[in-house]
Amino acid sequence: MAVRLSPVRWALILLVIGLAGVAAAGALWWPGGSSAEVxxxxxxxxxxxxxxxxxxxxxxxxxxxxxxxxxxxxxxxxxxxxxxxxxxxxxxxxxxxxxxxxxAPVKVPFETRLAAMLVCLSGLAGGLYAHLLGRQTQATASADAV
Structure with a gap:
């Protein structure tokens, strides 16, 4: 039997993921260099x-x-x-x-910033998934031991 997370804990996890997504999106649209055109x-x-x-x-x-x-x-x-x-x-x-x-200094291309944001978000999602799988296998192992 798997241990269920409380609704408050799920809300906290979703809040952290949402804030990470907002921070990544902010970093994506932040100006990428000097604004003077050359x-x-x-x-x-x-x-x-x-x-x-x-x-x-x-x-x-x-x-x-x-x-x-x-x-x-x-x-x-x-x-x-x-x-x-x-x-x-x-x-x-x-x-x-x-x-x-x-x-001469140039701006970071939009595609590069987008790729960096997607890599960060996929790493965050993979880490969360690994965390949830680890908790599920621990709960299953402890339930089998009983």
């Missing part, structure tokens, strides 16, 4: 810099809205006339610095 364009290195100095920034030239601009590249050691993909910040007024596109 544009990716190809740039040409026009003034390479040696990596040994304190001002070790290459100068690059690129086009934005049919206008050719130059900016400092947050990096050094490139060859002159080398083409580099860069990330341009939203504000391009004045003298600004650009980054190599592969090193």
């Amino acid at each position: 544009r990716r364009v190809a740039a040409t290195v026009v003034a390479p810099a040696s990596c040994g100095g304190s001002d070790a920034y290459d100068r690059v030239e690129f086009k934005i809205d049919d206008e050719t601009r130059t900016a400092r590249l947050d990096g050094c050691g490139h060859q002159e006339n080398e083409v580099v993909d860069i990330a341009i910040p939203a504000d391009t007024s004045g003298d600004f610095m650009v980054q190599v596109a592969d090193s």
Whole structure:
């Protein structure tokens, strides 16, 4: 004979599962990175810099809205006339610095956050199921012993 859980205990278990689901959903829709949008364009290195100095920034030239601009590249050691993909910040007024596109921070994709939430919820459900099976086998073993 299996031991039955009281309605209060079931309510507590369901409350914990519900709160875990709400927390996982909140983590899913939480902003995944910087909100500033960046544009990716190809740039040409026009003034390479040696990596040994304190001002070790290459100068690059690129086009934005049919206008050719130059900016400092947050990096050094490139060859002159080398083409580099860069990330341009939203504000391009004045003298600004650009980054190599592969090193610029990006948002975590929605699919990745969804997959993480589903893995957490399935782990929680599997743990609850294992807990219930363990309690049932203990109750069955104690009932058989009597």
